[in-house]
Amino acid sequence: MGNQIAEADKKSHLQHHFVDSDQQFESSKLGMWIFLVTEVLMFGGLFVAYIIYRSWHPDLFYLAAKELDTALGATNTVVLIASSLTIALAIRAVQLDKIRSAINYMAATVALAGTFMVIKYFEYTDKFAKGIFPGAGYTYDGIDHDMAANFFSIYYMMTGLHGIHVVIGMGLITWMIIKAKKGFVHSGYYTPVENTGLFWHLVDIIWIFLFPLLYLID
Amino acid sequence: MSSHHISSHFTLFGVAGALLVLTFLTVAVTWINIPEPYNVIVAIAIAIVKAALVAMFFMNLYWDSKFNSIVFLLAILFFVIFVSITLLDTLFRDAGLPIY
Known part of the structure; x- marks a missing residue:
């Protein structure tokens, strides 16, 4: 009798319309991948704007990219790679029922994401101080090109939408830390942590493309 | 599991x-x-x-199940189609659009 209750408790995550935990896990993960497809295509629109604009004004991109700090961009790339590693280690820890260390790895991921946003804040405020705003607010005259404002509109839209995703990711990972602390996730059920990890890795992948495309135009 | x-x-x-x-x-x-x-x-x-x-x-x-990879690769395929078809227009305009 006691055994049955323990067994039922362990399977409490299993919803009635799934055959078993594995099917539920696979379905949920496929759903997450389909959501990631919509994310790729949303950022895709911005990448298309970038490609068309660069094909029209290659000289503008050479001049304007000099305003971006390669060292800060590279630091942020390293920070995001480290955060991808820590979230992957967190998932490994949950799979092995090491909930304490999973919580620590997720906290490290949130801290690294925060570091990324702080560096981004310094980059943005440095540009705002020079009068580099998106669109009509652009007042900087250090770039000798008529279309200089448009490069920065593309820059702010791409890095801004990415930054919003970093903040959302921090929120999701914090939520997962709370779930883990309450004992809702374990080796038998870690779907939310897995899907949050997938989201976080996609944010990393998008930055992997943004960094060379915006900062490394020599 | x-x-x-x-x-x-x-x-x-x-x-x-x-x-x-x-x-x-x-x-x-x-x-x-x-x-x-x-x-x-x-x-x-x-x-x-x-x-x-x-x-x-x-x-x-x-x-993973290879189906997840197919889903992801299809996203990239559709992105490539998006880029290609748009460039077929924008690269071959006579004088570009000076206001942009």
Whole structure:
């Protein structure tokens, strides 16, 4: 009798319309991948704007990219790679029922994401101080090109939408830390942590493309 | 839940190490001046390798049901179609659009 209750408790995550935990896990993960497809295509629109604009004004991109700090961009790339590693280690820890260390790895991921946003804040405020705003607010005259404002509109839209995703990711990972602390996730059920990890890795992948495309135009 | 893949520390740290090396490489190639358009091609090629490493080993596509990989690759295919068809228009306009 006691055994049955323990067994039922362990399977409490299993919803009635799934055959078993594995099917539920696979379905949920496929759903997450389909959501990631919509994310790729949303950022895709911005990448298309970038490609068309660069094909029209290659000289503008050479001049304007000099305003971006390669060292800060590279630091942020390293920070995001480290955060991808820590979230992957967190998932490994949950799979092995090491909930304490999973919580620590997720906290490290949130801290690294925060570091990324702080560096981004310094980059943005440095540009705002020079009068580099998106669109009509652009007042900087250090770039000798008529279309200089448009490069920065593309820059702010791409890095801004990415930054919003970093903040959302921090929120999701914090939520997962709370779930883990309450004992809702374990080796038998870690779907939310897995899907949050997938989201976080996609944010990393998008930055992997943004960094060379915006900062490394020599 | 024995069917789920659990990545070893060796794999996870190895992939992160490879990503750091490739990040250094993508910065280092800008120090030698590669002529247009090869500098863009090199930068994008390195980014694709990095993205593939993240997708295969951090996002577990390598060990997953192959259907997830197909879904992700279809997204990239549709992005390529999006870029190609738009460029077929914008690259072949007579005088461009001066206001943009």
